[in-house]
Amino acid sequence: MLWDFDGPICRLFAGHKAERVAAELVEWLELQGLRGLLTGPERRTLDPQVVLRAVGRRHPGSDLVAALEERLTQEELRAxxxxxxxxxxDPLIRTWTAVGVRLAVTTNNSPRAARAYLGTRGLAGCFTPHLYGRTQQLHHLKPDPHCLNRALSAMGAAPSAALMIGDSASDLDAAREAGVPFLGYARNAAKEKPLRAAGAEHVVRSLEPLLLVLRSGRRAGRRHAPVD
Incomplete structure (x- = not known):
């Protein structure tokens, strides 16, 4: 199981708002004398990843990208x-782990932030060591399948035998490129619309049905288990 992080596992910026983080990254760039580096829409974005990607496209592999990526990582750790x-x-992750399914995080967020959050929920052991996220090599961000391919290779899993749960078109595109079946998660209609528009065939509004099916399968397995 390959999980996107922000969305299917948690709302990372529920308390530490993403739009504020984006504005602070823009402000930091302006303080460096780099206001002209971003377009108007990029300066007004509510998504800090947009700011980071924009700088990465114009100065790939630079110290500026490294500094900006670290600033975003620190904000994600606070979030x-x-x-x-x-x-x-949480219960779905624990139940899948209990039945022997191997799990990995494949995210455009910092793996340090994912590790920190999972630790607070007592879930880190369900994924360790398979946490694959953003590095300073921004061309590897989804929709590039790099982090999915890393997870599959490390776990020795065939793409067709895996499943990715994601909440964005970039997750879907990465899964397609990696040859991994995809399940969309959308907590409301606004989140579901772009997934459907991108061609996602299977989208759920809640993870509860997955948990119920998994638990019913475990009960059936126990009922029909051979008796010594």
Whole structure:
């Protein structure tokens, strides 16, 4: 199981707002005398990843990208302390782990932030060591399948035998490129619309049905288990 982090597992910026982080990154660039580096829409974005990607496209592999990426990582670490768990994600993760399914995080967020959040929920052991996220090599961010391919290779899993749970078109595109079946998660209609528009065939509004199916399968397995 390959999980995107922000969305299917938690709402990372539930308490530490993403739009504020984006504005602070823009402000930091302006303080460096780099106001002209971003377009108007990029300066007004509510998504800090947009700011980072924009700088990465114009100065790939630079010290500027490294500094900006670290600033975003620090903001994500702060956000992890007030992140809101996605309903049913915790028990679903624990149940899948209990039945022997191997799990990995494949995210465009910092793996340090994912590790910090999972630690607060007692879930780090369900994923360790398979946490694959953003590095300073921004061309590896989804929709590039790099982090998915790293996870599959490390776990020795065939793409067709895996499943990715994601909440964005970039997750879907990365899964397609890696040859991994995809399940979309959308907590409301506004989140579901772009997934459907991108071609996602299977989208759920809640993780509860997955948990119920998994638990019913475990009960059936126990009922029909051979008796010594």
């Amino acid at each position: 992890a302390a007030s992140a809101l768990p996605t309903a049913y994600a």
